[in-house]
Amino acid sequence: MTSNTDLIARKSAAVAQGVATRGIFATRAENAELWDADGRRFIDFAAGIAVNNTGHRHPRIMAAVARQAESFTHTCFHVAPYEGYVRLAERLNAATPGDFAKKTMLVTTGAEAVENAVKMARAHTGRSGIIAFSGAFHGRTLLGMALTGKVAPYKKGFGAMPAEILHAPFPNAFHGISEADAVQHIERLFASSVDPERIAAMIVEPVQGEGGFNIAPAGFLRALRAICDRYGIVLIGDEVQAGMARTGRMFGFQHSGVVPDLVTMAKGLAGGFPLSAVTGRAEIVDAAPPGGIGGTYAGNPLAVAAAHAVLDVIGEEGLCERAADIGETIRARLATIAARQGMECIGDVRGLGAMNAFELVTDRASNAPDAALTAAIVAEAETRGLILLSCGTRYNVIRLLPPLTIPQAQLEEALDILEAAVEAAAMRRAAAA
Numbered sequence: 001m002t003s004n005t006d007l008i009a010r011k012s013a014a015v016a017q018g019v020a021t022r023g024i025f026a027t028r029a030e031n032a033e034l035w036d037a038d039g040r041r042f043i044d045f046a047a048g049i050a051v052n053n054t055g056h057r058h059p060r061i062m063a064a065v066a067r068q069a070e071s072f073t074h075t076c077f078h079v080a081p082y083e084g085y086v087r088l089a090e091r092l093n094a095a096t097p098g099d100f101a102k103k104t105m106l107v108t109t110g111a112e113a114v115e116n117a118v119k120m121a122r123a124h125t126g127r128s129g130i131i132a133f134s135g136a137f138h139g140r141t142l143l144g145m146a147l148t149g150k151v152a153p154y155k156k157g158f159g160a161m162p163a164e165i166l167h168a169p170f171p172n173a174f175h176g177i178s179e180a181d182a183v184q185h186i187e188r189l190f191a192s193s194v195d196p197e198r199i200a201a202m203i204v205e206p207v208q209g210e211g212g213f214n215i216a217p218a219g220f221l222r223a224l225r226a227i228c229d230r231y232g233i234v235l236i237g238d239e240v241q242a243g244m245a246r247t248g249r250m251f252g253f254q255h256s257g258v259v260p261d262l263v264t265m266a267k268g269l270a271g272g273f274p275l276s277a278v279t280g281r282a283e284i285v286d287a288a289p290p291g292g293i294g295g296t297y298a299g300n301p302l303a304v305a306a307a308h309a310v311l312d313v314i315g316e317e318g319l320c321e322r323a324a325d326i327g328e329t330i331r332a333r334l335a336t337i338a339a340r341q342g343m344e345c346i347g348d349v350r351g352l353g354a355m356n357a358f359e360l361v362t363d364r365a366s367n368a369p370d371a372a373l374t375a376a377i378v379a380e381a382e383t384r385g386l387i388l389l390s391c392g393t394r395y396n397v398i399r400l401l402p403p404l405t406i407p408q409a410q411l412e413e414a415l416d417i418l419e420a421a422v423e424a425a426a427m428r429r430a431a432a433a
């Protein structure tokens with residue numbers, strides 16, 4: 001049997017080094033558990049980076065895909081359309097926030113959804129400028145990385161970015177950036193750098209993913225909505241990581257009551273099958289001419305079947321409510337760990353629903369980032385059987401993304417491992433100091 005060590009060597013020889021990976025080569029997965037090529041069992045707190053909200057291989061999803069595969073796997077919707085695509089568009093039109101006429105397009109990745117939302121906004125407004133935010137992540141395509149508010153590794157070495165992309169600060173109380181500061185910066189941009197009537201759209205995540213699980217305050221989102229309304233700017237809500245019940249609501253924006261004009265979705269939408277969507281105001285979505293949006297694989301029939309099953313599972317299994325319960329359990333445990341003597345390395349605990357994180361610092365007086373300790377905790381947890389992910393512009397945040405279907409006993413087991421990993425890594429750091 002091929003081992004992880006063998007596969008690491010083969011990967012190094014055959015796969016582009018820019019495709020970063022871990023040393024866990026999966027051979028099998030079920031709900032919140034994953035087994036690697038060495039036969040080791042892990043509890044998965046990455047969920048494919050918030051993709052497997054419904055767990056690995058949910059039986060309802062697998063059955064739906066198998067049924068679809070008996071009929072056809074690909075026709076290209078542009079050539080021979082199918083009812084499943086149309087019905088999913090109808091369901092997303094109904095599920096997304098906003099009491100107005102909506103339409104939907106389906107594509108394959110989150111970056112594609114973002115790019116098509118920008119295209120729609122530009123076509124609708126006749127403008128070209130876009131405002132994004134520090135710490136944002138919107139994809140690795142040329143436009144996606146231009147919108148992203150983090151240089152390394154997403155922009156470093158890739159040359160000039162597309163023009164007319166501006167970044168404003170994202171509010172972050174832990175780092176001293178208030179809502180008022182962030183809003184005033186946008187007004188200053190309009191006074192000093194760009195005419196607001198050149199701005200087609202603002203794009204914002206309700207909870208930043210790669211940026212560090214920073215939660216957008218409701219007041220900030222309301223201010224963005226007001227600015228967009230004042231100047232005729234399209235507000236794009238990027239729900240790629242926060243959507244599909246992850247935050248305890250179907251969409252992260254629903255916590256604030258703010259309604260974006262366009263919503264981008266991906267990740268959890270199809271339970272592990274590649275699918276993304278843009279849903280929003282019909283007049284904006286329809287601004288693109290026929291043939292201007294879409295793609296050969298856009299709205300793949302297997303992925304569409306999976307998405308229908310995901311929507312059914314979220315509703316019938318109460319995954320929004322389960323996400324809220326999971327989040328309360330995680331944050332309570334993190335708060336207990338952070339309060340313990342010797343755990344001053346945990347500077348902040350934050351989260352919304354089952355989208356939670358904690359930030360590692362050298363000391364709470366300065367809140368200086370501790371990227372080394374962050375990496376050490378992730379590695380220590382992996383040796384103990386828990387898969388974690390780090391994030392943040394300073395590489396010092398650990399995010400926790402269990403499947404929303406995780407059994408309570410496995411959730412508690414994972415938190416026990418996490419607690420032991422943090423304690424062991426912190427003790428080693430203290431000893432070294």
